[in-house]
Amino acid sequence: MLFLLLIKLSSAAIIEGKVYSWENFEPLSNVIVEINTTPEQKILSKDGSYSFNVTPGSYKIVAKYYEDGELVMMAEENVTVVKEGVYRIDLLLVPVIEIEEPKLGNITFEEVEVKEEKDVTIYYSLLLLAAPIFYFALRMKRAKEEEIREELPEDLKRVVEEIKAAGGRITQKELRERLGVSEAKLSLMLADLERRGIIEKYKKGRGNVIFLK
Template structure:
């Protein structure tokens, strides 16, 4: 690995360049003493960089520079650099040595992991795809939740209406609630009569429902009950009903 390479003005003989630099350890980035530096010039040159510094005088040409560091007779780190000397001058070439692996013992795991190159366009498309899927899933969940909520609400309303009908029939059945002008009506039915009388003897079922605190199911039951008792008359008009208090009951109740 070349750390720096500079060319300075000519200071030596014609067509001869000076190549010099420092050798560094790959772990500590410190000068690596007693490194052997070689170059395949004619004749070949070799020197011991005792303090981690080397220097060669080379004519114009292309050369292979080798740096080797041994410890206890074993090659520990090594590096090769190609030199292209195009003119005379002063060249500075610093070298960072790398670990030297015995030939044939280099495993795939010894090499640094190289991340897969992903194009920016593919990444954007992938993010857009994820966003679309997220929106579709979220929308589907919301729709499914709304459907379940409506079904449960409908079942609950149906159950409440059934329970309210059963309670109403129980509360308003028996001899004490028989149809008789002499017998007073239950309190809730009397409340309906009072509202109809206050509106001049007739009212729409929708308005009656608004003035009562009962559910729509119970209001329908009370209207039907009063109709069966002969106290009111229910007249169909459009999509609703008009509740009319019969004249004979208008005066007596």
């Protein structure tokens, strides 16, 4: 049983990313992200970031944003995991549009169907137009982040490289062992990187987990 468990864990992959708003291309807070694994995994992300451990297979990731208990934006993305590793999937949440049911009166069913088709066509046309803008803005943002990293002092660059080598996330304890520095110095370096917007630090148990943005 233990042997089978180790095999399963060794073939695991990570699907991670951020959820962005359609309105300003900024990460959304308090967004629900779920994936149809068995059993299903679901999280409430406070800052728009999410991460799931999965085995090879095909999955659907769904992100939902509610206001006053009403679903106002959502996104879906299919992803196929073929081997272990980190799969980066960013999601753009768009408004949920409810097509108003027309009053029948003397309208024929053919006219109703045509109206619904037009509404759906317009909606998806807007999505197709917005998608390139979103990805361009995202690429520009990441390019700016890379530029900031290039300007880092050598000791901070090494910290970033170690986190990147670990797949984009690492415990603070493991990072300190890799760098061979004191806890005090590492805390100062991580605080500097967090201030620059390069990393995110989350409490897990008695330690911290460091994520590369």
